[in-house]
Amino acid sequence: MAEQVLSWREFADRVADAAEELRAALDRGTRSCAVVPAGNTLLAAIGIAAALAAEVPVFPLNPATPPAERDALVGLLGRRFTHGYLVDAQLRPQRIDLLADSAGSGGDDPPEPARQTGREPPAGAGAVAYLLATGASTGIPKISARPGPLRYDPALTPSLVIRQTGWRTSQRQLIVGPLYHAAPFTAFLDALLDSNTVVLQPFFAARWTVELVRRYAIEWLQLTPAHMREILRLPDLDPAGFASVRAMLHTAARCDADTKRAWIGLLGPERVYELYGATEGVGVTLVRGDEWLARPGTVGRGFLTQIRILDDTGNLVPPGTTGTVFMRTPQRASRSDYVNNQAIRTTPDGFATVGDHGRLDRDGYLYLEPRDHDTINVGGEKVDPDEVEAALRDHPAVADAAAVAVPHRTLGSVVGAHVVLRPGASVRKAELAAHCGRRLAGYKIPKHFTFVDQVPRSAAGKIQRWRLAPHHENGATSP
Numbered sequence: 001m002a003e004q005v006l007s008w009r010e011f012a013d014r015v016a017d018a019a020e021e022l023r024a025a026l027d028r029g030t031r032s033c034a035v036v037p038a039g040n041t042l043l044a045a046i047g048i049a050a051a052l053a054a055e056v057p058v059f060p061l062n063p064a065t066p067p068a069e070r071d072a073l074v075g076l077l078g079r080r081f082t083h084g085y086l087v088d089a090q091l092r093p094q095r096i097d098l099l100a101d102s103a104g105s106g107g108d109d110p111p112e113p114a115r116q117t118g119r120e121p122p123a124g125a126g127a128v129a130y131l132l133a134t135g136a137s138t139g140i141p142k143i144s145a146r147p148g149p150l151r152y153d154p155a156l157t158p159s160l161v162i163r164q165t166g167w168r169t170s171q172r173q174l175i176v177g178p179l180y181h182a183a184p185f186t187a188f189l190d191a192l193l194d195s196n197t198v199v200l201q202p203f204f205a206a207r208w209t210v211e212l213v214r215r216y217a218i219e220w221l222q223l224t225p226a227h228m229r230e231i232l233r234l235p236d237l238d239p240a241g242f243a244s245v246r247a248m249l250h251t252a253a254r255c256d257a258d259t260k261r262a263w264i265g266l267l268g269p270e271r272v273y274e275l276y277g278a279t280e281g282v283g284v285t286l287v288r289g290d291e292w293l294a295r296p297g298t299v300g301r302g303f304l305t306q307i308r309i310l311d312d313t314g315n316l317v318p319p320g321t322t323g324t325v326f327m328r329t330p331q332r333a334s335r336s337d338y339v340n341n342q343a344i345r346t347t348p349d350g351f352a353t354v355g356d357h358g359r360l361d362r363d364g365y366l367y368l369e370p371r372d373h374d375t376i377n378v379g380g381e382k383v384d385p386d387e388v389e390a391a392l393r394d395h396p397a398v399a400d401a402a403a404v405a406v407p408h409r410t411l412g413s414v415v416g417a418h419v420v421l422r423p424g425a426s427v428r429k430a431e432l433a434a435h436c437g438r439r440l441a442g443y444k445i446p447k448h449f450t451f452v453d454q455v456p457r458s459a460a461g462k463i464q465r466w467r468l469a470p471h472h473e474n475g476a477t478s479p
Helices: 008-025 042-053 067-077 098-105 112-118 182-193 206-215 225-232 257-267 289-294 385-393 429-437
Strands: 032-037 058-061 083-087 093-097 128-134 142-147 172-175 197-200 220-223 247-250 272-276 285-288 306-310 323-328 357-360 366-369 376-378 381-383 398-408 412-421 448-451
Touching (some): 008 042, 032 067, 067 098, 067 142, 128 182, 172 182, 172 206, 182 197, 206 225, 220 225, 225 257, 247 257, 257 289, 272 289, 285 289, 306 357, 376 398, 376 412, 381 385, 429 448
Parallel strands (some): 032 058, 032 083, 058 128, 172 197, 172 220, 220 247, 247 272, 412 448
Antiparallel strands (some): 128 142, 272 285, 376 381
């Protein structure tokens, strides 16, 4: 693939031209947004920047979104905006009628009078800078809106929490994840505003990522645990190739302990950071590698964020007890709001949750637990699928795995596993069960195995378990 390079001046000129075209196309009498197919390309980068420069709310869309899901997302946009402007491959805005398209968004649509009201922003939300899709781990599409307009403030770009992760103005930065996902998107915006040299990797390939880091002497990058695991599988991985890296920040899905320790060994504990947060902007935690080594499994302490763990009745639970994670930040007014009616839960004093479960230790460090819809209940015993998947990936023949609940007449559920084998590898299901038995309690051992070509994951590397569950609906046994 041929590389494309733009200087800052060339990029600014093309953004200005595209922004002018977008402004000229707008119907000023309606509420409008820009929809940019956001693969990791120069055209997508220009389109996103042009919409922001024109102060038109921008929604980065996964170009590979299936038609049904695209219709659902367009329908959600139609609850807030009358028209969308699809920025095509020639950076020309093509108007789309969101109200007409929103019929495909499914049975959740409110009746027409509510739809008219729902197109207005919530009280106090003001204008919108950008919108991001979320909910990919459950299959229920949602869109969160970031209040705007977006303004450059050298004291706040990037955010204070990102400044703690080794970020420096004018650094060389690699963006690996797709621009339609929250973390790469916001990292890209911060890079533009902070005069960074940005390298966009069009798609993830572990060896290519390592080569780009070496060739461009990358100083800062953000990865997901799925990226991290694939890079570690390279047979000739050389720590010297990462000598330029000041910091690696990982976000999104939970990271297994083996992967975390390996990256701390690769880069050193002071260069590995983990951030836990949500697209909805309820709060964040941060942990550095040396802190994690002292408290394995933690996602850190709240950064400008207060954390409460509440039970099902809304009462505080003591340290070490699992409950629902609620967060509150001083910037509550800037919190994203949902475009659809699936709002986050809040308390009267401003704490909010996206439904994650976890516990705090006595020093305020947060440890996450699986959500209710992920936990596998085996006869009353709770199984964390991440633990099962980590055990399976430890087998030399296994490239990837996903654990799901399989219906069982007596126990309610047992553990099932979807397994991706390494190229050229073969293994008996009984051998995988025995391998897990040496690492897991008996009720956690998968009773059903299905070999698949790949595990469906979101752009952030989160397993989309709802796509796997139907394979086990009949409880088929394995040989």
